[in-house]
Amino acid sequence: MKIVIIYFLLAYVKVTICLRVVSITVPKYKQRGEPATLTCDYDLEGGRLYSVKWYRDNEEFYRYMPRLRPPQHAHRLDGVKVDLGKSSARHAHLRELTLRSRGLYRCEVSEEAPSFHSAQAEAFMEVYHFPRDSPSVTGHERRYEIDEPLDVNCSSARSFPAPDLHWHINGQKITERSWLVAYGAKPVPQGLLVSTLGLKAPAKPRMKLRCVATIGTHKRERTVLIDTNSASCNSRVGASLLILTCVNMIVRDKIS
Structure with a gap:
């Protein structure tokens, strides 16, 4: 044994x-x-x-x-x-x-x-499949009022798998979820996909928006500028100056 x-x-x-x-x-x-x-x-x-x-x-x-x-x-x-x-x-x-x-x-x-x-x-x-084409951005062409929510969308080029999209404002990546609208991936011919991400951040003067699409370590990006309606801002500044001028005149009259 x-x-x-x-x-x-x-x-x-x-x-x-x-x-x-x-x-x-x-x-x-x-x-x-x-x-x-x-x-x-x-x-x-x-x-x-x-x-x-x-x-x-x-x-x-x-x-x-x-x-x-x-x-x-x-x-x-x-x-x-x-x-x-x-x-x-x-x-x-x-x-x-x-x-x-x-x-x-x-x-x-x-x-x-x-x-x-x-x-x-x-x-x-x-x-x-990640082509050389940069993402497309729509909604930035119009003029926005100060603090008006943006209505801007970024769509990737036709790719596979669906790219990840990120927004940057003046160099800062946007993580505020209430400002982002995820539309998901839409199928297109040849088995490819298009991703779309919306941005609803409040409009501010001198805004530079950058949309970045990534797959793995590869990325494509597009930068656009937002034009705000400065007329309303100028009118408010003008009204304030007018009020200050009137106050100064009243004070001078009382002193004299």
Whole structure:
């Protein structure tokens, strides 16, 4: 009985030694039309490689099996174009990414007999489309009265995913929620989205508005100026000066 237990313990230790950690390197963000190289790192610890398989959202698209000739094989999958010439046992190179290329990528490594042990790791890749066009701003063309709520909207260019929008007034980012109107993302052709954010801040003299659209570390922005109606302000100042003049005249009359 002791011999049997020792045998199983030794077998378990042998299998444990062959265990390896699989790490995966997948770009977090890639622009539509760009290539991407996916990397799967593994250590067989003396074992022999049986296969390396790649999946996107649980659908296999590439495998490497050293016992086969040729060892590489790519499956057809919408949005995934494998460049076999640049792929290997540790890399899967994808060409011309599309918006359908986004998804959860998984690498699965298996050993040869007798263990047939396998390990896997996964990571998500977002494929975005962010054109060079700046956001468009409407509602800034009209003249506003002092303290009148603005009626200004900022809309991103057609993108994917929907960009985040932020307003800045004279260099200060606006966080006052009562001033912001989120209209959400609107779908447009080709699977793209347009985000719109409104601004209702009170009008002040010399206002410079800046709308910033961001996807990941990429951003586009547009700056506009708000023209306030200074006539009302000038009239109030003129009225005040007139009152002061009249008061001065009355005081002088009384003194004289």
